[in-house]
Amino acid sequence: MRWKAMAVAVVCGGCAIAAAPVATAQQTATVYVVHGVPDTPVDVYVDGQRAIDDFQPGSTQGPLQLPAGPHKVALFAATAPDGSGAPVLQADANAPAGANLTIVAHLNAQEAPTITPFVNDVGPVPAGQARLVVRHTAAAPAVDVRVGGKPVIQGLTNPQQKELQVPAGTVSADVTLAGTGTVAIGPAELDLAEGTATFVHAIGSAAKQNLRVVPITITGLHSAPSGVPAGTGTPAGALPWLLLAVTGVGVLAAGRRFTGRPAAG
Incomplete structure (x- = not known):
């Protein structure tokens, strides 16, 4: 489960995501992750343990069932042995129960690395x-x-x-x-x-x-009752109350700052 728990934290540095108030320790968030920053392979550590080696640009992780709750994450250059030296990025991440979203690490229009969370529409799709x-x-x-x-x-x-x-x-x-x-x-x-x-x-x-x-x-978004979204954890009716509040993320090695923001539709 550890490698699953880290994937949202790969790019959700400082993500604070609030959802419905009713949740239990067993509930999870469903997360997809896109690494879209060119030329920056990284090793990812979660709560002090290495979770992913050599996470490559252009690759994805998911669907990942992330236990609700806080996690500490640090990203190190993939060439650094055993997470030595200063991290490229480190942050705290808190994931809610019941969310279905994609977290994208990418370049903004000015070519600076940034982080954008997107809520995934997993509502029913009409026949055909x-x-x-x-x-x-x-x-x-x-x-x-x-x-x-x-x-x-x-x-x-x-x-x-x-x-x-x-x-x-x-x-x-x-x-x-x-x-x-x-x-x-x-x-x-x-x-x-x-x-x-x-x-x-x-x-x-x-x-x-x-x-x-x-x-x-x-998959599995058919309008018929038999359609069950594969790997999703958000009922269609839950999307209106999903709130994404993303705080700052410090980039130490590059001397720049990643920022996260909810995406506009």
Whole structure:
């Protein structure tokens, strides 16, 4: 369970997330984690114990059932032996019971590392449909998203997200600079199966030409009663009361400061 308990803390330094007041020690939060800061592999320590070795940019963890409660986390450069030297990042993290969210470590529009938590919409999906959520978490200007060559999202900026409901199936999508035909990412094939929610994260830096997308798919969101979200711990009706309050995160080695903020929809 220890490696699971750390994953939200990888990028949720100082996260204080308040949820419904009724909770027990056995309740958990369901967490997905995206490492979107280029060129920064890290080892992650939770409560003084190494939990993940060599966590690579562009990789994900989840779904992770994180026990509700406080945790201490420190990130060290993956090249540092046994967590020696000053941590790249250290913070306290408190996770609530019942939340379903994705924590993204990424670059902001000015190419500074930052942290953004997103609430995952795991509500029912109508028959024959799929949910597609695009999140701009890259050091890049505003972008448009095209499906089948046609714009479906326009002017998306970092760190915003946009949700679509689309017919289930395989689609070809790409990302262009807003208002132009200049392709920044893709095209890529997305398999949007019926009753799923796919969260696509654009990461990297346009200036360094290393933009890419990292998708996470949650299944089992069919409208029928038999549909059970895979790996989720938030009832659909719980989302309105979910509150994300993210405090500062100190970055010691780089002399910069990560900040966390709730993402706007």
